[in-house]
Amino acid sequence: MYTTDLSGKVKGKAETAVAEDPALVAAFEARVANDEFIEPKDWMPEAYRKTLVRQMSQHAHSEIVGMLPEGNWITRAPNLRRKAILLAKVQDEAGHGLYLYSAAETLGTSRDEMTEALLSGKAKYSTIFNYPTLTWADIGAIGWLVDGAAIMNQVPLQRTSYGPYARAMVRICKEESFHQRQGYEIMMHLAAGTEAQRRMAQDALNRWWWPSLMMFGPPDDKSPNTEQSMRWRIKRDTNDELRQKFVDITVPQAEAIGLTVPDPALKWNEERGAYDFGEVDWEEFYAVVKGEGPVAKERMQARMKAWENGAWVRDAARVHAEKRAAAKLAAE
Amino acid sequence: MDALATYALRLGDDSLILGQRLGEWCGHAPALEVDLSLANVALDQIGQATHFLNLAGALEGEGRDGDKLAFHRDVMDFTNCVLVEQPNGDFAQTIARLFLFAHYQELLFTALTASKDTQLAAIAAKAVKETAYHATLASDWVVRLGDGTEESRARMIAGLDWMWRFVDELFVTDEVDAAALKAGVGVDKAALRAAWDQRVDAVLAEATLPRPAARRPVLGGRSGRHSEHLGHLLSEMQFLQRAYPGATW
Numbered sequence: 247m248y249t250t251d252l253s254g255k256v257k258g259k260a261e262t263a264v265a266e267d268p269a270l271v272a273a274f275e276a277r278v279a280n281d282e283f284i285e286p287k288d289w290m291p292e293a294y295r296k297t298l299v300r301q302m303s304q305h306a307h308s309e310i311v312g313m314l315p316e317g318n319w320i321t322r323a324p325n326l327r328r329k330a331i332l333l334a335k336v337q338d339e340a341g342h343g344l345y346l347y348s349a350a351e352t353l354g355t356s357r358d359e360m361t362e363a364l365l366s367g368k369a370k371y372s373t374i375f376n377y378p379t380l381t382w383a384d385i386g387a388i389g390w391l392v393d394g395a396a397i398m399n400q401v402p403l404q405r406t407s408y409g410p411y412a413r414a415m416v417r418i419c420k421e422e423s424f425h426q427r428q429g430y431e432i433m434m435h436l437a438a439g440t441e442a443q444r445r446m447a448q449d450a451l452n453r454w455w456w457p458s459l460m461m462f463g464p465p466d467d468k469s470p471n472t473e474q475s476m477r478w479r480i481k482r483d484t485n486d487e488l489r490q491k492f493v494d495i496t497v498p499q500a501e502a503i504g505l506t507v508p509d510p511a512l513k514w515n516e517e518r519g520a521y522d523f524g525e526v527d528w529e530e531f532y533a534v535v536k537g538e539g540p541v542a543k544e545r546m547q548a549r550m551k552a553w554e555n556g557a558w559v560r561d562a563a564r565v566h567a568e569k570r571a572a573a574k575l576a577a578e
Numbered sequence: 579m580d581a582l583a584t585y586a587l588r589l590g591d592d593s594l595i596l597g598q599r600l601g602e603w604c605g606h607a608p609a610l611e612v613d614l615s616l617a618n619v620a621l622d623q624i625g626q627a628t629h630f631l632n633l634a635g636a637l638e639g640e641g642r643d644g645d646k647l648a649f650h651r652d653v654m655d656f657t658n659c660v661l662v663e664q665p666n667g668d669f670a671q672t673i674a675r676l677f678l679f680a681h682y683q684e685l686l687f688t689a690l691t692a693s694k695d696t697q698l699a700a701i702a703a704k705a706v707k708e709t710a711y712h713a714t715l716a717s718d719w720v721v722r723l724g725d726g727t728e729e730s731r732a733r734m735i736a737g738l739d740w741m742w743r744f745v746d747e748l749f750v751t752d753e754v755d756a757a758a759l760k761a762g763v764g765v766d767k768a769a770l771r772a773a774w775d776q777r778v779d780a781v782l783a784e785a786t787l788p789r790p791a792a793r794r795p796v797l798g799g800r801s802g803r804h805s806e807h808l809g810h811l812l813s814e815m816q817f818l819q820r821a822y823p824g825a826t827w
Contacts, residue, residue, distance in 0.1 A: 310610070317605035320620075321598060324818040324827035325645045326628045329601070330621060336604050337617035344610050357610075382818055382827070440825050548606065556608025558733070559669050562726025563609075569725065 266291055278479050283409035286352035294478055297471065298408050299353050300369075301480065303360040306346035308372035309339045310364075311545050315379040316388060324382055331428055332385060338421045345417065349410040365550055367537065374457050376539020383436050383443075383450035389429015391451075391458040391496065397422050398492045399462065402482035430499065437503040444504075451500065452508045459523075460531045462489040468528075493521050581757035583637035584657065585764055586698065587647065588754070588800060590630030591658035593705075594648055595808070596679060597623030598815055599666055608669055615715055619676065622708040629701040649819035653809050654802035661744035663799075663808045667737065670723050670730065674737035677716035681777045682748045684709040685770040694762035717781045724785025731787070738790050746795035749774070754800070 270289050277284065284290055316336050323329035347357040363369035374392050379385065400422060403415040436447035463469055463485040475481035483491075493512075500507050511524035534542070579587060600620035607613040631644035642650075661679055666672045687709055690702035723734040749771045751759070758764025782789050798804070818827065 310605075313605035313613070320601040320604050321814050322817050324649075326594075326624060326631070326648055327645075328827055329597075330624045330628070333601060333604065333617055333621045333624065337614060337621065340610055340613045340617065344614070347610070435827065439827075440822065442822055443825055552606045552608070555606075556612075556669070558727065558729045559608035559612070559723070562723050562730030565730075566722040566726040 275477075278407045278477075281405070281479065282407075283412060284407050285409045293474075294480075295353050297475060297478070297480060298411065299350055299355050299360075301475075302346055302350035302353075302411055303355070303363065304370050304372075306343045306350060306360065307364045307369055308375065309343035309346060311371045311375045311549060312392075313339050313343075314545055314548050315375055315377070315541075316385060318379045319382060319385050322382070323385075328432070335389070335425050335428065338425065342414075342418045342421070345414040346411075349408075349414045352410050361553065365546070365553060367546070370535065372461060373531065373534040373539060374461050375545060376534050376537075376542040377453065377457050378541045378544075380453075381446045381450060383433065383446040384454070386429050386432030386436060386447065387450035387454040389425050389427075390433050390499070391429070391454050392461065393422050393425040393429060394496060395458045395461040395492050397426055398488045398495075405479070405482060407479035433505070434503050437505055447503075448505055451505050455508050456526060456530075457534075459489055459492070459526050460534070462486070462492065464528065464531070490520055493523050497521055579634070579638050581754045582695070582761065582763055583634050584754045585758040586630050586634035586637060588657040589698075590627045590634055590644070590647070591656055592662055592679075592683070593623040593630060594627035595656070595658040595811065596662040596676075597621070597627055598811060599662065599664075600672070600676075602666055603672065612669070616672075619712050619715065622705070622712065626701065626705045626708070629705075633697050633701065645819075649816045653804050653812060656802060656804065656808060656812070657800050658804075658808075659744065659747050660796055660799040660805055661741060661747065663805060663811060664741060664744065665807055667740065668733055669719075670733035670737035671740055672737075673716055673719045673723065674734070674741045676712060677720050677781070678738075678741055678745055678778070679748070680709055680712035680716050681774055682770065684713045685773055685777075686765055686767065689765040689770065693764070698763060713777075720781050720787070721785040724782070724787040734785070734787060738787070742790040743793050743796045747797045747799060750797060750800070752800060 271291055274284070274288075274290060274294075284294075313336050316332060316339070320329065320332050320336065323332050347360060350360060351357060360369065364371065374395075379388070397419065400415055400419050404412055404419060406412045406415065433447050433450075436443040439447075466472060466484045466486045469485050472481065472484055476484070497507055497512065509524045511522065513522050514520075515522045533539075537546075539545075597620045600616050600623065603616045604613065604620070607616055627648070628644050631647045635642040635644060635647055659679075661675060664671075664675055666675075684706060687702040687706035691699050691706060693699040693702065720734060723730040725731070749767050751766070751768050755764055755767060759766055779789060796805075818825075
């Protein structure tokens with residue numbers, strides 16, 4: 247999963263303007279404008295590096311925190327097939343986290359540093375994971391809506407200017423597309439099921455719809471980093487463009503299975519060839535970004551606990567590897 | 579259920595309960611790589627359970643499939659060994675359980691590939707490759723933790739100590755095993771013990787860990803006499819099927 251950039255405006259440009267050779271900057275800008283990939287050893291402006299580390303680590307953290315709401319249902323999946331699919335899916339998310347941390351490490355920030363930033367609250371992750379998974383239908387809604395929104399964000403990132411990020415996204419997108427379909431398939435099944443299952447499905451859509459729209463980030467006029475990120479081809483479409491695309495694709499999917507999108511303002515606009523839709527509750531969005539989401543504390547507590555409880559395991563692995571290396575050296 | 583169906587049921591129950599336990603770790607493991615590997619093992623075990631339980635249901639011939647067997651039986655009808663239902667505890671306890679069980683399962687599945695029952699043999703042939711990885715993964719961690727820090731060593735010893743009393747049950751031959759063996763379908767489990775001991779001892783030696791002392795075995799899982807832990811595991815696993823009778827998912 248991916249969240250659009252949630253942090254404040256990057257200050258790097260002003261900070262580094264003095265230090266950076268204008269010729270290098272110009273050459274870099276030209277390469278990016280020419281749609282060339284920037285690779286780890288290439289020269290890049292410090293602000294570009296910072297923006298990328300922040301965005302990629304945010305993306306990686308989102309994958310990792312995103313394992314929690316779905317992991318919440320692995321032990322309660324309703325049948326063997328669903329359990330296997332959900333395990334595979336959550337495992338995919340862990341894998342995405344791993345590629346993304348690795349890709350971000352090519353910019354000189356270690357995974358441990360990024361993890362510390364997450365646990366200290368300095369780094370953000372997608373607001374969507376601060377909402378709880380209450381019923382099995384939430385697993386369907388997450389796949390359908392949350393992964394669906396993630397795909398909208400991620401497909402353009404396959405052409406993002408930083409090579410390792412773009413390549414990681416190619417693989418991630420393939421898997422997310424499977425996730426989205428399995429989520430929709432769960433919803434389809436519930437919507438065609440018993441009255442209780444239909445109620446469960448509609449309730450999940452009601453709770454996840456607006457948070458899914460928030461995944462595209464603040465409106466364009468309030469998105470501080472969009473302009474620079476687009477110029478650098480870190481980002482390819484604006485938040486509002488992607489949000490509109492998501493609504494246009496998702497509304498007919500809801501209708502097809504007899505579910506109602508919880509937006510009284512939703513209406514097809516013939517002239518625009520797109521849906522008009524209601525205003526996202528931005529006050530809630532900013533509150534959730536700040537860490538006031540309904541289960542934000544639980545999510546961070548779970549990550550903290552896993553990290554702290556796992557410290558002795560990571561220490562043991564490191565010490566054992568050192569012992570092995572020393573023994574090997576002594577034998578040579 | 580006749581002996582052959584019960585035989586398949588036991589194999590399925592072992593995999594199901596271990597898979598369920600390992601699934602509890604997902605998102606909470608000590609490192610991202612461990613999250614990936616434990617989920618992978620859980621996924622393999624759930625896949626094996628699906629095959630074995632569907633086969634058990636088909637052999638029984640009363641219209642029960644794998645899901646019916648997994649989600650609509652109570653503790654006394656579960657036939658898994660008591661080892662796999664043991665709580666995850668800390669990471670060392672989880673690894674101890676996987677280590678002891680995976681080596682047994684790999685030896686068992688290797689022998690089972692020669693079963694006269696072509697379906698059992700086919701499932702075993704697929705599963706044995708998975709289990710070989712599980713055994714290697716668990717062994718590597720036993721070595722790392724045993725020969726790591728003082729703390730990891732103490733925890734690994736405690737984990738093995740917790741699990742050791744459930745080992746003998748793996749190799750018990752009762753009337754179901756005897757019937758399956760006689761029919762050329764099952765495996766002589768008692769005969770696997772020597773190879774298991776050898777494998778386990780070799781890993782413990784590399785981990786510089788003492789072999790836990792022999793103790794009075796806890797038996798009974800195969801005939802539905804379980805630890806208190808299984809009931810809680812089932813109540814969580816079976817919740818949706820129980821809460822919404824008749825619904826399909």
